[in-house]
Amino acid sequence: MDSTPRKLIYVCRDASMSLTSNFEGRNWEVIVLPPHTRKHAPGNQAVLGGLLDLSTCELPRDFSAIEELLDKTAAGWVATVTPGQTNDEAVRRLIRDYCFDYITLPVPNQRIIDVVGHAYGMASLHDTASNDPLGEDAEGQMIGSCEPMRTLYRSIRKVAMTDAAVFISGESGTGKELTAVAIHERSARRDQPFVAINCGAVPPHLLQSELFGYERGAFTGANQRKIGRVEAADGGTLFLDEIGDLPLESQASLLRFLQERKIERLGGHASTAVDVRIISATHVDMERAMMEGRFRADLYHRLCVLQIDEPPLRARGTDIELLAKHMLDRYRKDGTRRLRGFSPDATAAIYHYGWPGNVRELINRVRRAIVMSEGRQITARDLELADYVEVAPVSLAQARHAAERHAIELALLRHRGRLNDTARELEISRVTLYRLLTAHGLRTPSVDTDDVEPDLLPNSRFFDLAESGRRTAC
Incomplete structure (x- = not known):
């Protein structure tokens, strides 16, 4: 067990000797600071506990100095107040913006x-996450430690060992260019260009000259x-972003280069050998693009020797919060207020x-929030x-229940409330259908016989359509 004392910043005008002694007896190193001090907490301690005794402070005189101290000291703060002190809006704001809890x-x-120990523990968890934001398998500027990202990192390391063409697929905004850069930086070509x-950003009539150059x-x-x-x-890596938007006339020229590894500048007649590794990426459904004739299949198979799938943000679990905090730290200077995180x-x-x-x-939402936020938290x-x-998150049982009800309702709609036909389509007995109708609140439970239609509840979604269908049939 680690015997190193935990550090506690105790901010007050009149420190309680008995409280200080009790903390020290529980392996805390207590640093007492008056609220008006210009001395700040030691910077060599990653995690700190914080006790802010507002009951001894001279308010509102001390507010400015206290806020400056709290702003510059990363700690799990706990405030102590006297009865009725939280009726003051300034006190409530101070506690809400800076403190883990109050007593x-x-x-x-x-x-x-x-309570201070609990706040310290929560600060420790946050510090652990922030000290290793990329995870032990991270690549370059890529952030994340979820399993899809770890799989991506492993794929990057594998494909970086070869010169084969790499195709990166994924939704727009997932970071495909960062993946391409990571592959290049791990490859033998890392010291080359x-x-x-972006094949979709260059006008089609200029793309040929942008790719292959031109003569005077x-x-x-x-x-x-x-x-x-x-x-x-030449000698390095060429990244063709949004390759799915490449015009057909340019696709033929690119295919010829990939086959011969030589180029001809526009207006020139001599061929120039070029040694490059090709990495391409797109958010376009390439199978559909080839079926519709918008992309050449022979070019696609030249580009897609090795394929990497970029995970969407919604599939990255706790990485979402990790990324949001990273963006807040990166762009917090854009705002005029000192933000302390997310509410x-x-x-x-x-x-x-x-x-x-x-x-x-x-990134865009966090940057906008930094500028527009009016509080201490986003x-x-x-x-x-x-x-x-x-x-609210949906449990597996809730999801099954909702899917079952939805299937029954759709079947009833298709058969206009005829239960024999509905049960036959659902491949269940009529008795089972009665039971499910009652369980899902779609019939009154008073009807038990098999030869009588149950009373469909008027508030069920298929009721009006079913009744309308019956009237039309009559």
């Missing part, structure tokens, strides 16, 4: 020690020779939201995700 005095010293081009006089305005992106990447409702919304824009959308409203706070 109304008088209470036994042991109660204070226990990494050149990227090749067209009006071509006053000197220009090296294309392919030639610029509980913001964290809940982050997990409940589906993130169709993936990591790119998360809320769900700041993220514009207030509608996702109350979304």
